[in-house]
Amino acid sequence: MNLIKKTAQKAPKSAADPPVHEQVYQKLRAQILFGEMAPGQPVTIQGLTDSLGAGMTPVREAIRRLISDGALVFQGNRRVSVPVLSPADAEQLIFVRKSIESELARRAARHVTPALIAELEAIDAALDSAIATGDVSGYLQCNYQFHTVLYAQAQAAVMADFADRLWLRFGPSLRVVCGRFGTQNLPDRHKDMLDALRAGDPEATAEAMAQDVEQGMDMVDAVLSEQAEKS
Amino acid sequence: MNLIKKTAQKAPKSAADPPVHEQVYQKLRAQILFGEMAPGQPVTIQGLTDSLGAGMTPVREAIRRLISDGALVFQGNRRVSVPVLSPADAEQLIFVRKSIESELARRAARHVTPALIAELEAIDAALDSAIATGDVSGYLQCNYQFHTVLYAQAQAAVMADFADRLWLRFGPSLRVVCGRFGTQNLPDRHKDMLDALRAGDPEATAEAMAQDVEQGMDMVDAVLSEQAEKS
């Protein structure tokens, strides 16, 4: 019988906690989505095992998932990094986003409830406050949450899933946009969208979403073109 | 010095071979895409380590990737299985496929070359032969290849990537369709598409693709509805 207790009786294990690889995935995903990792930044397994304090296998699994999501790219040799969007990539993302997300908005509007509108209003208020204080991370999170909550109402799991993947692709670039233009000048078609939702008008909601997507992605495109000609 | 050579000098290592987890991923992917696994069928790690002769870690990574692709589903408890499409899922897939794949066809038509047409004609001939002989697996592979080759010409990597993910979702169900209707009655708009490509008409190509997608997915939908009311 060993006298040393193994890591303090293995921690209390507070109820059903998600597996480690899931926790690692969520953490990395948030870091990518909310701009804590810059486009082009290399991602190493061993670096993450250290910074996240997790084992090697869970980290590997999380990285594979994120590569499949398009949130990370495998660079041929064994390196993995945060993707750098090309203008051509951005153009395609605009097309797919407008198609899928405006349809999601249309469907969400068909199932709109007062509770949904209240929730979206709260998120939008937090978003405005983040813009006012220049809180880039807060802005990105609120913006993402606004879209996610809306799409959850569309009762279209497959399409919402695809929309999520789209966001993972341009997430890191959105941070760059904020760094370039500041939070003041960011587009905000959320007010139009809320009006359309209150009116129960699916077509107007879809149109507002298409506008929101187009404006946001145009800024991404502008930054990417700027970077392209700089090099 | 140990007299026993370590596993026969570690095998010849024939040039640059892909890592094991990549091989496992490709094999599993093909099995799912071409209907070797039935919807609902459970997938176990240990079962795959045995049948594929690979270690446990590569198999885990491949499964994670496929879950992220939507080609497998994680069932909450630690079970993984081939997904069963609901009619609602199929309806959403139809919408997204028509949107993305017809656009890919349009763009491919803008970059059409004689070599592409020749390649597609060859694939379509093989497809017809598979239909004639009732070779379901051959039909599925040719059909997939036709679309993949066409999309590669569109010079739109992001959209082609999304299209690939869509195929992974309904692949298993396509096999069921073939089992239900036989290969004789499957839709084939490839002839129209080839005509439009020869004419260099992007709009007609996109339209033919939309028709092809719609017809194919309608059959999937029919089988799913049939199964739904049976239960």
Add this chain to the structure above:
DNA sequence: CACGAAAAAATTTGATCATATTCTGGGCGA
């Protein structure tokens, strides 16, 4: 004598495996 390129050693990182631990689900007995 100094500078640069190529080769080689060393370090860092990724891939795989064997093994220990934990959890889920079904069977058995009360």
Add this chain to the structure above:
DNA sequence: TCGCCCAGAATATGATCAAATTTTTTCGTG
């Protein structure tokens, strides 16, 4: 029928091996 136990499967760790990059060393040339 309900609860407990056990078999089996999944999760997670650390060790080990292989590959790639980086650094260092060496050699040749201006």
